[in-house]
Structures are given as structure tokens and as C-alpha cells.
Amino acid sequence: xxxxxxxxxxxxxxxxxxxxxxxxxxxxxxxxxxxxxxxxxxxxxxxxxxxxxxxxxxxxxxxxxxxxxxxxxxxxxxxxxxxxxxxxxxxxxxxxxxxxxxxxxxxxxxxxxxxxxxxxxxxxxxxxxxxxxxxxxxxxxxxxxxxxxxxxxxxxxxxxxxxxxxxxxxxxxxxxxxxxxxxxxxxxxxxxxxxxxxxxxxxxxxxxxxxxxxxxxxxxxxxxxxxxxxxxxxxxxxxxxxxxxxxxxxxxxxxxxxxxxxxxxxxxxxxxxxxxxxxxxxxxxxxxxxxxxxxxxxxxxxxxxxxxxxxxxxxxxxxxxxxxxxxxxxxxxxxxxxxxxxxxxxxxxxxxxxxxxxxxxxxxxxxxxxxxxxxxxxxxxxxxxxxxxxxxxxxxxxxxxxxxxxxxxxxxxxxxxxxxxxxxxxxxxxxxxxxxxxxxxxxxxxxxxxxxxxxxxxxxxxxxxxxxxxxxxxxxxxxxxxxxxxxxxxxxxxxxxxxxxxxxxxxxxxxxxxxxxxxxxxxxxxxxxxxxxxxxxxxxxx
Numbered sequence: 313x314x315x316x317x318x319x320x321x322x323x324x325x326x327x328x329x330x331x332x333x334x335x336x337x338x339x340x341x342x343x344x345x346x347x348x349x350x351x352x353x354x355x356x357x358x359x360x361x362x363x364x365x366x367x368x369x370x371x372x373x374x375x376x377x378x379x380x381x382x383x384x385x386x387x388x389x390x391x392x393x394x395x396x397x398x399x400x401x402x403x404x405x406x407x408x409x410x411x412x413x414x415x416x417x418x419x420x421x422x423x424x425x426x427x428x429x430x431x432x433x434x435x436x437x438x439x440x441x442x443x444x445x446x447x448x449x450x451x452x453x454x455x456x457x458x459x460x461x462x463x464x465x466x467x468x469x470x471x472x473x474x475x476x477x478x479x480x481x482x483x484x485x486x487x488x489x490x491x492x493x494x495x496x497x498x499x500x501x502x503x504x505x506x507x508x509x510x511x512x513x514x515x516x517x518x519x520x521x522x523x524x525x526x527x528x529x530x531x532x533x534x535x536x537x538x539x540x541x542x543x544x545x546x547x548x549x550x551x552x553x554x555x556x557x558x559x560x561x562x563x564x565x566x567x568x569x570x571x572x573x574x575x576x577x578x579x580x581x582x583x584x585x586x587x588x589x590x591x592x593x594x595x596x597x598x599x600x601x602x603x604x605x606x607x608x609x610x611x612x613x614x615x616x617x618x619x620x621x622x623x624x625x626x627x628x629x630x631x632x633x634x635x636x637x638x639x640x641x642x643x644x645x646x647x648x649x650x651x652x653x654x655x656x657x658x659x660x661x662x663x664x665x666x667x668x669x670x671x672x673x674x675x676x677x678x679x680x681x682x683x684x685x686x687x688x689x690x691x692x693x694x695x696x697x698x699x700x701x702x703x704x705x706x707x708x709x710x711x712x713x714x715x716x717x718x719x720x721x722x723x724x725x726x727x728x729x730x731x732x733x734x735x736x737x738x739x740x741x742x743x744x745x746x747x748x749x750x751x752x753x754x755x756x757x758x759x760x761x762x763x764x765x766x767x768x769x770x771x772x773x774x775x776x777x778x779x780x781x782x783x784x785x786x787x788x789x790x791x792x793x794x795x796x797x798x799x800x801x802x803x804x805x806x807x808x809x810x811x812x813x814x815x816x817x818x819x820x821x822x823x824x825x826x827x828x829x830x831x832x833x834x835x836x837x838x839x840x841x842x843x844x845x846x847x848x849x850x851x852x853x854x
Contacts, residue, residue, distance in 0.1 A: 365679065366682075373709075374399055375398075377394075378478075378703070378711075379505060383481055386437075388425050388429060389437055393421060394439050396418045398441055422437065422438040425437070434458075444536065446509075448509040449507055450507040451532060452505040454484070454496070455494060458488065458494070464492040464493070464851065465545070465851070466546070468542075468545050469497040469549075470500060470548065471504065471553050472551030474669075476711050477505075479827070482829070486833075486837035487837060492848060493844055498533070500718055501532040504711060511716075519734065522733050524724075529718065530556055545567065546568070546569050547560065547570075549574065549576065550575060551575055554576025555736065558736050561744070565744075568744070569770075576781070578725065579785035579788070580737060582731035669719045675715075689705040689709075692704075693705065737785065741792045743769055747764070747765050768797060771790075771793055773786035773789065773818040774821060777825075779828070781826055786818045800814075821835055
């Protein structure tokens, strides 16, 4: 494995077809004149033509069909199961949530692959909608279970802001090879193909509003865990999903075997973010990677990170203005996250503070929506084969145009510039160190004498070599977690020291950017398998 633990230090491109939204981008890079390039400075940015964009808008591909198309690229799974209980049609303009169907014939029959057609099988692949308590609350779930062997462990995957579980299509097959593991991927509540209830906050208090926004997601995750009868599991979260994974670990302790944070948002502290005004509760934000070109990312290398610290790129300078993995101290001194540079563009700050999400713009734009989305997808998926890139573009557009819901939480969690209003660096050391009751609940109503402290949770930070997310935040969090472990174990018994599982480390995936699971998917999968097998080994020793 090429992965290396950092200690305070930090394909082949195929020709695009004319039907792909990347076609004009390729022509632009080869200096060939195109219709889009002749239409002003934005012509080359929005690579999808007006005519093709209108056709995609008119085709009105349902999110369920788009997800199915993406998952069909999973190796050994040519006909993936896809329920149509959500995302089978666009929500009505009079409705405030994605329709949730109770019709049995909209459920998907699990698909089984055998050892003849699947060299890593037999495996069962399943798509389900898991109903939660309350009106219009349900999580979209995709799972892979190994058959003919006992299930000992579970991996749960959470996507980032505005995305969906389909973006992990390069990882499902590779991660489900590990013996004894079942893999779950979830769409966050109000995103992807999960139900989309109205997002409302009730508190006017700053900190309570932040907590309420976090609880919107983590309470749904905990309710899902209970319904799935999972006692302990390994949690992988990307970007906003990583932020929510930490929030979950702090609110619902005692259920994680390991926490893996892939380019998590919200770790560094920024004076502007923690003091910035909150949006009005009646009214959330822009994503952070508009100008990212993954072709350059996957071919490039970051000279600021030593080769010895890399494991398997993202040339996104928008909203970043930060050195990437700079001045990593070999002496082990804390790598303090660098301060942000102000000001941000006025238009971005205005939209953020007005609680206008980028997906609102896509919805408002009507027939221009696919063309606007192509400005992101043509760069985000530029390193992929054209058919896969097209499927992901359609999938992204089908999700972006769904009625707004969970996306409106972002403005309460992050300030303009993607810095957290309640930075994780202030509280991440509490992961795995909470006091919990004998029944596993974290409650202050139980007498102190009856409570016990968690014995630590291993935390792994994964960043791309060209990640626009500040890796120094990961280094600082790593040090803070390890310092807390040392502090706790000073007064621990010999048995407590032996049983303690808490530790943290940072890994860097070579030739990958913020979307480490997709840019460097082969190495990412190998790193993940090693981390999963580590959980299996630890469990055998207990």
C-alpha cells in the first residue's frame, strides 16, 4: 500500500464524444473554435450547449433513473437494484417535499452476484428507502452484503453537501471485498434521494441554531442506526458528511468502532466565521468548488507535500486562498490552520447571507439549468471516461433540481468561505472520550458513579494531495486528539490503558483533490480496506 501516515507533515484521459458535456471543454483546451467559445467569456465555462441543455431539461430524467445509470458502472453489477419510492418523478410545484411512496411495487428486489460472475462474491446488493418517524422523513440507502459468511462489522458512508450516494460508485465494489463486512451508503436527510421535508429552525440563539441544524442530520442517522439494529459501526464521512460524522460521534457516543473523515469541512477556526451574522431562520449557501478541474488534479502533484507523506488532484483556488499543506513541522509542533484572506467576493457573501443555495439558482434557471450544472460537472468529472462523466452529470442535475430541503442547513453551520461557525477543532478531542451510561446512552440523568468513559475511537483523516480543504486543520485535530488521549491515560489503570483505542492520524492520497474517493479511488479503496481490516483485528483481540 502506498499510503503513508503523516506526523505533522503533511488516467489516462480519454477523448470525449460530441454527446458529452465535456466535448466543448476538450475542444477549448485544444484551441479548436467552438460555438460556446464564440459566445463570450462564459461560453467556455458552461461547456454544455444551449440546445443540448434544453434537451436535458425537457427529458426530465428522474433522480431514480439517474442514480440507476450511475450505479450500473459498478463492476460485476450490470443491473443494480434501484427503488423508486423517492426520486421517481420531480416533486410538484405545490409540494414542499419529495414524494415518498408506500407502494410495494416501487421497492427494489435485491440483486445477487455469484462467485461465477463475481470473483469477490457472492454478494447481495440492495436499494431501500428507510422510513423514519415523522412526516416525510426517510433515508435513501444502498447496501452490499457478503453472503455465505458471518457479518461482524458494518461500514456506513455519508456524502458531502448537495451530493448523493451514487458518487461513491467507484468504491462500493472495492470496499465490499473485505470479509465479514456489510457496506451501507446513505443519502443525508433532505439531500440525494432521501425525503425532503421542509427545513425549519426554531431557535434565535446563535449556538442553539447551529446545534439544531446539526441535529437535523445526526438525529436521522441515529434513528436509522436503531432501525437497522447496529450496535457499533465504522463511519466514513466526506466533506459535510465528515462534519456530521463528528457531530454524530459527540452526540451519540459509544457506537463507533472507527471514524474516517475524508476531506472534512469545518475543522479550522476562523475569527470571521465564528462571529459572522447568522442567516434569518426563515430563510443556506454556495458550494466551494466551482472552478475545480479534475483532469489537472489527477495528473498533477503538490510539491508542498513530501512524497513520503503521500498516498495516492484539485486545483481549486476559489474560496481557498490558502497554502496547501505548507510548512508541515517535522518536529511535531502543532500545525495551526492558516488565517483566511478577506474579503470574499461580494456576490458570494450576499447569496450566502441571503440563504440562497446554488441549487436554488439551478431550479430557477429552468432550461438553462443543465448548462449551468455543466460548468461544475465538466471540471469535476473531467478525468473520467465520457460515458461515466455524462451519467454523473445527469445524476447531479437530477439531484440539484429537487426541491430544497437539507441544503438550507449549510448557512447555519458554515459562514461564507466554508469555515465552520462552531469549528470542530474546538471539540473534536471529545470524540471517543464521552461519559456514557451502562446502557450506552449519553445522558446526564444517570448518576456519575454509574457512568463510564468511552475507551477512545480511532480517527483517520484523509486528504487529497491537491485538496482545497486545509490539511493543516487535520494536522491540528490529529495533535489535539492524541494530546487528549495522553491526558486521559495519565490517570488510567493498566487495564484501561491496554483497552484504550483512541488515536488519530492523517493520510494523503496522491493525485487527488477534495473528492479523494473519486479522484484517487483505487488508492482510496486500498487505504479503506486496510482501515477496515484494522477494525477486524482489533475486534479479535477484545
